[in-house]
Amino acid sequence: MKPECAVEKIIEEGGKKIVVCDTTRARLLPVLQDVQDRKGYISDKDMQQIADMLGIHPVEVYSVVTFYSFLTAEKKGKHLIRVSNCMPNVMKGSEKVIKAFEKALKIKVGQTTEDGQFTLEETGCIGMCDRAPAIMVDNELVGNVKPGAVKKLIDGLSKAKKKKAKK
Numbered sequence: 001m002k003p004e005c006a007v008e009k010i011i012e013e014g015g016k017k018i019v020v021c022d023t024t025r026a027r028l029l030p031v032l033q034d035v036q037d038r039k040g041y042i043s044d045k046d047m048q049q050i051a052d053m054l055g056i057h058p059v060e061v062y063s064v065v066t067f068y069s070f071l072t073a074e075k076k077g078k079h080l081i082r083v084s085n086c087m088p089n090v091m092k093g094s095e096k097v098i099k100a101f102e103k104a105l106k107i108k109v110g111q112t113t114e115d116g117q118f119t120l121e122e123t124g125c126i127g128m129c130d131r132a133p134a135i136m137v138d139n140e141l142v143g144n145v146k147p148g149a150v151k152k153l154i155d156g157l158s159k160a161k162k163k164k165a166k167k
């Protein structure tokens with residue numbers, strides 16, 4: 001059986017167009033994912049090094065980083081809070097949830113707290129319309145979020161951090 005290829009390309013051979021595996025670009029996403037997992041973001045320097053390593057233009061690396069929401073070129077907080085802003089969530093009050101987070105964290109959406117603990121973002125659909133307003137805290141989905149519960153949620157994350165630090 002032929003091994004699977006994540007990215008294919010068309011080349012001309014003997015006057016015919018054939019589909020072959022683009023091994024260079026097939027490696028790009030796993031490499032980016034690895035840097036993202038280890039550092040939490042992919043710096044300009046990382047992108048340049050990856051481009052050099054794979055022999056592709058840095059702009060190509062940058063365009064992949066900025067295309068996927070799970071990759072980021074900016075350093076984010078230890079905890080990433082994403083509030084879904086698709087229509088069902090807006091109708092169920094996501095704007096109020098955002099305001100509650102902004103107030104509790106003393107930042108605006110899109111910003112990171114000064115201590116580097118929290119980044120607040122809006123995001124598109126997270127597949128939780130039946131439990132809107134919904135958010136993602138790091139990789140965890142949380143549904144039916146009430147603005148009044150936001151402070152407690154943040155306190156819980158902060159306490160978890162202190163507990164870990166004591167161990």
Ligand code: FES
Pocket residue numbers: 084086087088089124125126127128129130
């Ligand atoms: S349509 Fe966005 S959560 Fe379902």
